[in-house]
Amino acid sequence: QAQLVESGGGLVQAGGSLRLSCAASGSIAGINVMGWHRQAPGKQREFVASITSSSNTNYADSVKGRFTISRDNAKNTVFLQMNGLRPEDTAVYYCAGWRFVTWDYWGQGTQVTVSS
Secondary structure (H helix, E strand, C coil), X not given: CEEEEEECCEEEECCCCEEEEEEEEECCCCCCEEEEXXXXXXXXXXXXXXEECCCCEEECCCCCCCEEEEEEHHHCEEEEEECCCCHHHCEEEEEXXXXXXXXXXXXXXXXXXXXX
């Protein structure tokens, strides 16, 4: 089993920035894609961004141009740089790992709150 641990969440004013980190450990071989998802109160969990082992990236339309996903393979860590934060970005952010057909591994989540 792989373990994913997020950090870096917090409270920030609208227009501010945060950088989330996700450290992977354990049986991480075979995790082909790492990603970030988020869940706001009363809403379903939604995809935010993903990055492949060769650093190809994909973003939800709502965060394009504001968020950047990156990875440090030597440290088994994935980052989400969030700029231009908006109140609607408030959510619990989850790191996830994709092996073959679905997101198989999930972190415990980190809270991001953006005040207006």
